[in-house]
Amino acid sequence: xxxxxxxxxxxxxxxxxxxxxxxxxxxxxxxxxxxxxxxxxxxxxxxxxxxxxxxxxxxxxxxxxxxxxxxxxxxxxxxxxxxxxxxxxxxxxxxxxxxxxxxxxxxxxxxxxxxxxxxxxxxxxxxxxxxxxxxxxxxxxxxxxxxxxxxxxxxxxxxxxxxxxxxxxxxxxxxxxxxxxxxxxxxxxxxxxxxxxxxxxxxxxxxxxxxxxxxxxxxxxxxxxxxxxxxxxxxxxxxxxxxxxxxxxxxxxxxxxxxxxxxxxx
Amino acid sequence: xxxxxxxxxxxxxxxxxxxxxxxxxxxxxxxxxxxxxxxxxxxxxxxxxxxxxxxxxxxxxxxxxxxxxxxxxxxxxxxxxxxxxxxxxxxxxxxxxxxxxxxxxxxxxxxxxxxxxxxxxxxxxx
Numbered sequence: 001x002x003x004x005x006x007x008x009x010x011x012x013x014x015x016x017x018x019x020x021x022x023x024x025x026x027x028x029x030x031x032x033x034x035x036x037x038x039x040x041x042x043x044x045x046x047x048x049x050x051x052x053x054x055x056x057x058x059x060x061x062x063x064x065x066x067x068x069x070x071x072x073x074x075x076x077x078x079x080x081x082x083x084x085x086x087x088x089x090x091x092x093x094x095x096x097x098x099x100x101x102x103x104x105x106x107x108x109x110x111x112x113x114x115x116x117x118x119x120x121x122x123x124x125x126x127x128x129x130x131x132x133x134x135x136x137x138x139x140x141x142x143x144x145x146x147x148x149x150x151x152x153x154x155x156x157x158x159x160x161x162x163x164x165x166x167x168x169x170x171x172x173x174x175x176x177x178x179x180x181x182x183x184x185x186x187x188x189x190x191x192x193x194x195x196x197x198x199x200x201x202x203x204x205x206x207x208x209x210x211x212x213x214x215x216x217x218x219x220x221x222x223x224x225x226x227x228x229x230x231x232x233x234x235x236x237x238x239x240x241x242x243x244x245x246x247x248x249x250x251x252x253x254x255x256x257x258x259x260x261x262x263x264x265x266x
Numbered sequence: 267x268x269x270x271x272x273x274x275x276x277x278x279x280x281x282x283x284x285x286x287x288x289x290x291x292x293x294x295x296x297x298x299x300x301x302x303x304x305x306x307x308x309x310x311x312x313x314x315x316x317x318x319x320x321x322x323x324x325x326x327x328x329x330x331x332x333x334x335x336x337x338x339x340x341x342x343x344x345x346x347x348x349x350x351x352x353x354x355x356x357x358x359x360x361x362x363x364x365x366x367x368x369x370x371x372x373x374x375x376x377x378x379x380x381x382x383x384x385x386x387x388x389x390x391x392x
Contacts, residue, residue: 012284023283033272044292065331109360116353
């Protein structure tokens with residue numbers, strides 16, 4: 001088993017420097033938990049802490065949503081907090097004519113706005129990266145189309161199964177599929193995903209038709225029982241691919257498929 | 267629950283660093299859920315001391331949800347909705363403040379006008 005985490009006693013830290021370090025780290029942890037609570041349950045929280053140093057003039061450390069002043073004022077007056085959503089919607093700020101204060105607020109808001117735009121760019125970039133991986137996605141969809149394509153007979157469906165090199169290629173493609181599944185949890189836009197699937201289906205129709213040449217037909221030399229088993233696993237993979245919530249089942253099918261491929265090599 | 271986790275962390279922080287910590291928690295509909303410490307008189311005392319600080323002192327080490335999340339970007343579908351909402355509010359608020367700043371600037375004399383830093387934005391014309 002792994003090592004056991006060391007737990008320290010919750011008592012005052014005597015040395016000055018370790019105490020300051022602990023204050024800095026644990027304060028961030030406390031703010032993190034408070035921010036989770038604010039986002040998930042839309043609660044309004046204010047946290048006030050005295051500084052570690054004994055200097056009585058030092059400022060308080062505080063965290064607040066919507067703002068510390070708002071929550072503290074409401075608490076002192078035994079009232080409910082105002083309905084303002086963010087600190088920059090404060091009435092006193094809008095009415096203030098202090099240029100310094102206005103500029104400071106605008107700088108802070110500009111910085112936050114820039115950060116939010118960068119965040120959206122990151123998400124879009126991730127989605128684009130996933131869409132532009134035609135190889136692995138094409139393999140999954142192509143198998144799906146092949147199984148349902150009426151023009152193919154049983155003999156042609158077994159084209160890529162008997163040759164060892166084709167088996168190795170298939171394994172590589174499955175590995176890429178697995179990598180995609182690890183990343184699929186980051187896709188936010190279902191509509192984009194659906195459009196992506198539609199486009200690839202149209203492309204794969206052409207790909208499937210081009211595979212019907214005579215040269216490949218000569219490769220159909222193999223044991224029928226193994227081929228049927230392999231096709232069955234492919235059907236299971238295709239079903240799993242349609243329902244992304246069954247990723248675990250897909251991984252199990254992938255393992256079974258790998259074992260089948262190893263048996264075919266023998 | 268997350269509330270208990272937060273209160274436990276506040277206790278640990280106050281004990282380890284020998285400082286005073288207070289937490290005030292309101293629900294979405296404005297009801298006061300809980301405070302830490304439980305004794306509201308202590309929380310009220312600390313809140314009053316905080317309120318009596320000068321505005322400049324209060325602003326020094328203050329942070330809020332949006333500023334805190336800047337340093338800790340959480341890429342998540344639920345959070346992204348909040349991010350979009352925050353972004354819209356930021357844009358509108360920034361526009362309002364810019365208009366207000368333009369109105370206030372003509373009141374300054376020429377010397378101070380030259381010292382005002384330039385804000386990189388197409389809407390500003392000097």
